[in-house]
Amino acid sequence: xxxxxxxxxxxxxxxxxxxxxxxxxxxxxxxxxxxxxxxxxxxxxxxxxxxxxxxxxxxxxxxxxxxxxxxxxxxxxxxxxxxxxxxxxxxxxxxxxxxxxxxxxxxxxxxxxxxxxxxxxxxxxxxxxxxxxxxxxxxxxxxxxxxxxxxxxxxxxxxxxxxxxxxxxxxxxxxxxxxxxxxxxxxxxxxxxxxxxxxxxxxxxxxxxxxxxxxxxxxxxxxxxxxxxxxxxxxxxxxxxxxxxxxxxxxxxxxxxxxxxxxxxxxxxxxxxxxxxxxxxxxxxxxxxxxxxxx
Amino acid sequence: xxxxxxxxxxxxxxxxxxxxxxxxxxxxxxxxxxxxxxxxxxxxxxxxxxxxxxxxxxxxxxxxxxxxxxxxxxxxxxxxxxxxxxxxxxxxxxxxxxxxxxxxxxxxxxxxxxxxxxxxxxxxxxxxxxxxxxxxxxxxxxxxxxxxxxxxxxxxxxxxxxxxxxxxxxxxxxxxxxxxxxxxxxxxxxxxxxxxxxxxxxxxxxxxxxxxxxxxxxxxxxxxxxxxxxxxxxxxxxxxxxxxxxxxxxxxxxxxxxxxxxxxxxxxxxxxxxxxxxxxxxxxxxxxxxxxxxxxxxxxxxxxxxxxxxxxxxxxxxxxxxxxxxxxxxxxxxxxxxxxxxxxxxxxxxxxxxxxxxxxxxxxxxxxxxxxxxxxxxxxxxx
Numbered sequence: 001x002x003x004x005x006x007x008x009x010x011x012x013x014x015x016x017x018x019x020x021x022x023x024x025x026x027x028x029x030x031x032x033x034x035x036x037x038x039x040x041x042x043x044x045x046x047x048x049x050x051x052x053x054x055x056x057x058x059x060x061x062x063x064x065x066x067x068x069x070x071x072x073x074x075x076x077x078x079x080x081x082x083x084x085x086x087x088x089x090x091x092x093x094x095x096x097x098x099x100x101x102x103x104x105x106x107x108x109x110x111x112x113x114x115x116x117x118x119x120x121x122x123x124x125x126x127x128x129x130x131x132x133x134x135x136x137x138x139x140x141x142x143x144x145x146x147x148x149x150x151x152x153x154x155x156x157x158x159x160x161x162x163x164x165x166x167x168x169x170x171x172x173x174x175x176x177x178x179x180x181x182x183x184x185x186x187x188x189x190x191x192x193x194x195x196x197x198x199x200x201x202x203x204x205x206x207x208x209x210x211x212x213x214x215x216x217x218x219x220x221x222x223x224x225x226x227x228x229x230x231x232x233x234x235x236x237x238x239x240x241x242x243x244x245x246x247x248x249x250x251x252x253x254x255x256x257x258x259x260x261x262x263x264x265x266x267x268x269x270x271x272x273x274x275x276x277x278x279x280x281x282x283x284x285x286x287x288x289x290x291x292x293x294x295x
Numbered sequence: 296x297x298x299x300x301x302x303x304x305x306x307x308x309x310x311x312x313x314x315x316x317x318x319x320x321x322x323x324x325x326x327x328x329x330x331x332x333x334x335x336x337x338x339x340x341x342x343x344x345x346x347x348x349x350x351x352x353x354x355x356x357x358x359x360x361x362x363x364x365x366x367x368x369x370x371x372x373x374x375x376x377x378x379x380x381x382x383x384x385x386x387x388x389x390x391x392x393x394x395x396x397x398x399x400x401x402x403x404x405x406x407x408x409x410x411x412x413x414x415x416x417x418x419x420x421x422x423x424x425x426x427x428x429x430x431x432x433x434x435x436x437x438x439x440x441x442x443x444x445x446x447x448x449x450x451x452x453x454x455x456x457x458x459x460x461x462x463x464x465x466x467x468x469x470x471x472x473x474x475x476x477x478x479x480x481x482x483x484x485x486x487x488x489x490x491x492x493x494x495x496x497x498x499x500x501x502x503x504x505x506x507x508x509x510x511x512x513x514x515x516x517x518x519x520x521x522x523x524x525x526x527x528x529x530x531x532x533x534x535x536x537x538x539x540x541x542x543x544x545x546x547x548x549x550x551x552x553x554x555x556x557x558x559x560x561x562x563x564x565x566x567x568x569x570x571x572x573x574x575x576x577x578x579x580x581x582x583x584x585x586x587x588x589x590x591x592x593x594x595x596x597x598x599x600x601x602x603x604x605x606x607x608x609x610x611x612x613x614x615x616x617x618x619x620x621x622x623x624x625x626x627x628x629x630x631x632x633x634x635x636x637x638x639x640x641x642x643x644x645x646x647x648x649x650x651x652x653x654x655x656x657x658x659x660x661x662x663x664x665x666x667x668x669x670x671x672x673x674x675x676x677x678x
Contacts, residue, residue, distance in 0.1 A: 050472075059618075198315045198364065198369075258364070262364060265316050265364060268316070270319075270329045271333075272329075274301065274359070274361050278671055286612045
């Protein structure tokens, strides 16, 4: 089958959406993988509940005192700073987990934003519900801010090791693509440097084969941790990578002289007739990693 | 699919600024060289599939074009082995006027590689005058027209070039075990297919191929002076194509020439097998048959070399003394008879000139004469 020369992001998204519409759709805006993020938030939510209980149950309702304090302009600046820092810590914690769990970086930002907004909203609502039960008149901007502050301080715990350990004990695993992403970066750099050369050497072939082979192994390790609906996409990427490694090995690993020199141009998708299998494998691969597309 | 048989293009042009390779050069300001060659190969592949040839036949006998990945400024980096694979030199007339040393280097290398190549002079419109004289003397053929100023003309010229190869290869390829050859199922083919491969082979020609086993007969590594004996159908067809194009042969004449060339190889194969048995060759001994082969460009369609001479009178010569002990005159005569090694047996057909030389080397060489009867009668294969 002919592989198109270039594919833009919309093509990739179309393929993505076509395979498993519903979970894939939610997965674009929410860190879904086997409910990992939900479980990861259970402990911070527990902390938030405990905190709210501790603050609101005593006679001198500390939550109300916090609201009163936040109504004074003098405290706005430190409170705002605390809110911003806590939110940043929380967002970064979630982003780090999302990056670790997803092989392809595209979509990580909206996914992180969606996940953070949802849990902040839930946790703040929980705080507001407690507040309303103890003090129905407290629905003011300062009241919302106080609930937000309590919830965000609890949610920063999502990045601690305890929630992760707890999920591990439950036997729920999400894939860890950090090594894969490092290999993808190395492969991209190697590919770009080879593409800029007029002729390649045996070392170039060895380098590409080594990175691509290791990436294959990494993907195989992680694919079992993927939920069923995401596994197909990763498997397809892994297969495309394996085909590429096989084609490069067949054509170039034992080659000499001009054939080895041609490798640089083949990585530019030139000499497509002579090295049809390798060029087609590279084009198929660049459907998954758009940065590998030939110019 | 692997591309086994490739003829290379050397582009005497500069790679475009900012691009890593000559493959990005646009000879006519339209498609890149890579795209032009790719398109030609795809069209040629489609023509082979239309015959129809199987994937295996295409892999074994299809001949495609590839580009040498060096530009005008890098000619000195190309090694001799790569020069031997070059069939076309695409010279950009706008650039070679100021690239004297590169042209000289190419001429010298092609002379050294003993490789005849086609000079395709490329010029953007309006066409510049031909620079063919700068490439002579060197083993050069020229494209028709000499100066090509349009991509379509280049594509057409390449298509005609490989159509002649198709004529030749469809004659030279032995039939498959099923009894059908490269033109195979030509009976059911379309009009355009018939234009490429023509009519079916005569039955007797097909029979001749039945014991055509060149690789089994000749064996060996493929290196050395005697390697031309183990000529594959691809090599024969390429040489026939070149001769046919130079002599402006028709399709029918091209096919007839191919049959003569294949017949000659078959006869030589038989001679080698017979003589090897009768001479009781020792390890390291070499049988040299090149002198028996008539060069393709000297072949004419009506001459008779093997076809009507089922019995061949063959002489075998061998040095009886080490080469170092010969006088200068004797060395020169031995060299003319291709006796350049002590353990080489040279096979010749007798002629008055050869006999004169042999007489002069009376005590220096050993000679055997043998009459060989070819096990096939090819008189009905001439046309």
